[in-house]
Amino acid sequence: MTAPAIESKKGNANFLSKIVRNQLFIPLVALLLLIIFNLITDPGFFKVTLEPNSDGNMILSGNLITMIDYASELVILAIGMTLVTSASGGQDISVGATIAIAGSTVLRIVKTQSPDISGAKFAEIIILSFLLCVLVSAAFGAFNGALVAFFKIQPMVATLILFTAGRSIAAWINNNDNISITDKRFSYFGNFIPGIAVPTPVFITIICLIVIAIILKVTNLRLYSQSVGINSSSSRLNGINPKMIKLLTFVILGICVAVCGFIKVSRTSSITYSVIANNIEMDAILAVALGGNNLGGGKFNLTASVLGAYVIQFLTTTLYKFKEIDSSSISAYKAVVVILLIIISSPFVRKLFEDFKNKREAAKAEALKAGAGKETA
Numbered sequence: 001m002t003a004p005a006i007e008s009k010k011g012n013a014n015f016l017s018k019i020v021r022n023q024l025f026i027p028l029v030a031l032l033l034l035i036i037f038n039l040i041t042d043p044g045f046f047k048v049t050l051e052p053n054s055d056g057n058m059i060l061s062g063n064l065i066t067m068i069d070y071a072s073e074l075v076i077l078a079i080g081m082t083l084v085t086s087a088s089g090g091q092d093i094s095v096g097a098t099i100a101i102a103g104s105t106v107l108r109i110v111k112t113q114s115p116d117i118s119g120a121k122f123a124e125i126i127i128l129s130f131l132l133c134v135l136v137s138a139a140f141g142a143f144n145g146a147l148v149a150f151f152k153i154q155p156m157v158a159t160l161i162l163f164t165a166g167r168s169i170a171a172w173i174n175n176n177d178n179i180s181i182t183d184k185r186f187s188y189f190g191n192f193i194p195g196i197a198v199p200t201p202v203f204i205t206i207i208c209l210i211v212i213a214i215i216l217k218v219t220n221l222r223l224y225s226q227s228v229g230i231n232s233s234s235s236r237l238n239g240i241n242p243k244m245i246k247l248l249t250f251v252i253l254g255i256c257v258a259v260c261g262f263i264k265v266s267r268t269s270s271i272t273y274s275v276i277a278n279n280i281e282m283d284a285i286l287a288v289a290l291g292g293n294n295l296g297g298g299k300f301n302l303t304a305s306v307l308g309a310y311v312i313q314f315l316t317t318t319l320y321k322f323k324e325i326d327s328s329s330i331s332a333y334k335a336v337v338v339i340l341l342i343i344i345s346s347p348f349v350r351k352l353f354e355d356f357k358n359k360r361e362a363a364k365a366e367a368l369k370a371g372a373g374k375e376t377a
Contacts, residue, residue, distance in 0.1 A: 020353075023292040026344060027307040030290070034314050038063075042321065050197060055184070060197045063317055071313035072201035073099075073260040073277070076208050077284040078309040080253030082293060082300050087225040087242075087249040088148050089297030090155025091285045094140075095257050097166025099277035102137040102261025104170040106130065107179040107271055110186060122185055134258040140166075141254020145247035163281075171273045181269040190266030201263050208259060209306070216302070225249055229297030279331065283312050286338050312338065 019025060038045040048062040077095055084092050109129035140162060147158035181187075189200050216222045224245050227235040232242040260280075265271050289295055290311060291304030315337060319330045343349060 021350070023301045023304045024307060026292055027290055027304060027311050030311045031307070031314065034311070034318060038318060038321075045321070053192065055194070057192060057194045058197055059192050059199075063321070065199065067310075067313050067317040069199040069201055070317075071310050072199075072205040073263055074280065074283055074287060074309040074313055075205050075306050076256050076259050077253075077280065078287040078291075078305040079208060079212050079302065080249075080256035081284045082288050082291075082302055082305040083221075083225055083249040084155070084253050085285075085288050085293060085295055086229045086297055086300040087246045088155045089229055089295075090148070091281075091288070091295065092144060092159045092250065092253055093156055093281045093285075094144065094159040094162035094166055095253070095260075095281045095284060096277040096279065097162050097164075097170070098137055098140050098254070098257045099261040099264055099280065100167050100170035100271070100273055101140065101173065102133045102258045103265035103271050103276060104173040104179075104273070105133045105136045106262055106265050107181065108173050110181055110183075111174075111179050122183070126186075126189075130258075130262055133262055134255055137258035137261065138251050138254040141250045141252075141257065142247060144254075145250025148250065149243040149246040167273045170271075174271075176273075179271055183269075187266055187269050190263050190268070204259065204263060208256070212302070221245075221248075222300075226299050230299070284309075287312055290338060 035046075046062070046064050048060055048064055050058050051061045053059050081091060081095070084090075106129045109132060110125060144155075144159050144162065147153045147161075148155050151158075188194075189204070191200065192198075193200055224235070224240050227238070227240055228242045228245045235242055235245075260277070264276055285295075287309035288300075288305050290308035291301060291306075293300045293305060312334070315334055316330065319325055319333055320327070325333065
């Protein structure tokens with residue numbers, strides 16, 4: 001083999017190696033496999049149609065729209081969970097319960113109003129309920145963050161408090177009543193706005209992604225949270241306040257939870273305290289892990305986390321499509337698939353592949369040298 005051919009082969013190998021090592025590789029491959037699987041099993045899976053809904057409004061309908069729509073809350077949660085994981089080296093398992101609190105707070109404000117209030121008054125009520133929901137959720141986020149940052153409690157242990165008590169607090173806010181909002185305008189934020197065919201949560205998600213992208217671009221939040229997550233003591237010596245950074249990331253997660261809670265209660269115009277956002281914290285953590293982010297803290301890739309959230313929702317939608325699979329066992333099927341993906345993307349497995357690749361390249365180099373020696377002789 002000529003020297004240029006060998007160099008070309010090495011260049012191709014290095015290019016492929018860079019692609020495989022990219023943090024987006026695993027979630028993209030998982031997404032591609034799901035697309036191929038659904039195309040084979042159901043060629044019409046990705047069909048999107050424009051149909052009238054129950055109110056007679058034309059909306060986009062189909063599995064793809066459903067997936068993108070219902071992934072909205074998980075994507076928004078993945079934003080905050082990624083920052084918390086990066087800075088604290090742990091995860092918040094109370095986000096589902098806090099969503100219940102946030103949603104209950106919104107309904108507490110809205111339920112007292114009559115369904116025939118004017119548009120301007122209705123807008124004021126919605127804004128007030130959302131702002132109060134954000135304040136309450138951010139306060140609970142700050143509570144979790146204070147336990148982690150100032151009392152040095154492990155994040156999962158610290159957030160176990162709200163995980164246990166959060167839904168009871170949500171029920172207490174509304175005296176354990178099952179609230180139902182009859183004003184259809186309230187459902188616009190979790191479903192469709194008349195005249196717009198795309199689900200409203202999709203636009204809310206895009207706004208959240210743009211806001212966090214701007215924040216990470218114009219501030220040092222990315223650098224500071226990664227520095228604190230990698231080495232808290234070292235970051236302190238460099239003028240960073242690790243306690244405040246950890247607290248801030250939990251507050252940001254609290255705001256993300258508030259947005260999710262608002263969307264959740266708007267979808268159904270009601271709340272069931274024990275069911276709302278059930279197990280969503282596990283999906284949020286899995287989204288961060290599937291994105292290849294280190295759950296022990298440090299560097300993160302927000303795009304990978306968002307992509308991981310869409311993969312998990314895609315997987316959920318795919319499993320729901322099979323009627324022979326019991327809905328109660330979908331979490332088990334999903335867990336098996338996600339665990340396999342996480343293991344494949346883990347640093348340990350990546351190192352094994354890297355070592356195997358290096359051994360093969362070393363063996364080839366030795367073979368080439370031996371062949372060159374024989375030709376010389």
